[in-house]
Amino acid sequence: MIFKKLIALEPLNLIPSAEKKLESFAENVLIYNDIPSSIAEIIERIDDADAVLVSYTTTLGREVLEQCPNIKYIGMCCSLYSAESANVDILYANSMGIAVTGIRDYGDEGVVEYVVSELIRCLHGFGNNPNGKPRKPWSEIPREITGIKVGIIGLGKSGEMIADALHFFGAEISYFSRTRKPESEKKGYRYLPLNELLAGNEVLITCLNKNTILLHEEEFKYLGNRKMLFNTGLSPAWDEEPFVKWLAGDNLAYCDTIGALGSEKLVKHPQVVCMEVSSGRTSQAFIRLSEKVLSNITNYLKKQSEK
Known part of the structure; x- marks a missing residue:
């Protein structure tokens, strides 16, 4: 199983080989290299995508998810410690059958x-x-x-x-x-x-x-x-x-x-x-980030194929 359409809403800090690997997970992959400036732009970018990747700078709240009914999977390419502190409304997403994954301990x-x-x-x-x-x-x-x-x-x-x-x-x-x-x-x-x-x-x-x-x-x-x-x-x-x-x-x-x-x-x-710069943004951190993001997607698609 693969996604029909996978959207990277913003820069994800993935290494080039990992971005290339995303192409194997969906029939159509679109990667944006700037941050959306409004809720309307977020919704426009997602459109009919069934998979969305997001970093920590963009918020996917209920008002966005309600307008994007095709989403089945959200991959947070950033730290996920709790639903309360996440920039994705995980509780609402889960109530709509949307799987949300995040990562930890990469920086x-x-x-x-x-x-x-x-x-x-x-x-x-x-x-x-x-x-x-x-x-x-x-x-x-x-x-x-x-x-x-x-x-x-x-x-x-x-x-x-x-x-x-x-x-x-x-x-x-x-x-x-x-x-x-x-x-x-x-x-x-x-x-x-x-x-x-x-x-x-x-x-x-x-x-x-x-x-x-x-x-x-x-x-x-x-x-x-x-x-x-x-x-x-x-x-x-x-x-x-x-x-x-x-x-x-x-x-x-x-x-x-x-x-x-x-x-x-x-x-x-x-x-x-x-210093006005994240001390966790290192080349090694981007490698760990990329590996964990790809692993989350792989595991999700594997589980869906087994159903």
């Missing part, structure tokens, strides 16, 4: 390297600040990661990888998560309630699903002053007003993208270090 390695790199630069005073002035060590004398207290908020796959990397360099790791992680605790990682984690660590790293906010005004009070806060998620882990107030102290916030920071106006804030 984590680059994120880990980003956190380690920026933390080392901060502790040692390597390079320049965003304003171009030479960076000073976080403390008066350059420090190693050894012995630094790091709190991980959200110990999923990427959080665990970051914890392992920093633990290798000698950091003391504690974590907060919705569920306890016995295997992680065997490594010496301590579970702490969120407010205790915030108060007791010098470095805090949020590794949360998109649109998950855990840091409100009360949490920033516990976080206190003279702290480093890294956000590795796709969206802010905080409410903006208490975050900006917290930045006014002797603190630093690190985000790789404006999306993770939450506001373009904060990019030039003197206490913010934002």
Whole structure:
């Protein structure tokens, strides 16, 4: 079995050989190289397609799916952690018999390297600040990661990888998560309630699903002053007003993208270090992404053929 018409709604970051492979999955394949600017354009592009591929920059909500009754399969070429945080209305799609697949864990390695790199630069005073002035060590004398207290908020796959990397360099790791992680605790990682984690660590790293906010005004009070806060998620882990107030102290916030920071106006804030580029967008990540997207399509078509 193959699809009658497969549409890639926007750039998918697939490697060339993977894009070529898409031709074997459908009688007709159409790949768009720009992002649709409106719901009307999304619907026009999908037309009568029975398979749609989408990245993270386009939303397929109910208002789109209702106008595209031929869709049988949606392949998310981006991270899918939960139906609530997805840019596809998965619950409605499933209720209409549309299968939705997504992927995970394809860009984590680059994120880990980003956190380690920026933390080392901060502790040692390597390079320049965003304003171009030479960076000073976080403390008066350059420090190693050894012995630094790091709190991980959200110990999923990427959080665990970051914890392992920093633990290798000698950091003391504690974590907060919705569920306890016995295997992680065997490594010496301590579970702490969120407010205790915030108060007791010098470095805090949020590794949360998109649109998950855990840091409100009360949490920033516990976080206190003279702290480093890294956000590795796709969206802010905080409410903006208490975050900006917290930045006014002797603190630093690190985000790789404006999306993770939450506001373009904060990019030039003197206490913010934002690269404005996704640290997970590496050549290796695109290979892993491509392999997982093709595997999802292959498995779906195989199951349909077996029915």
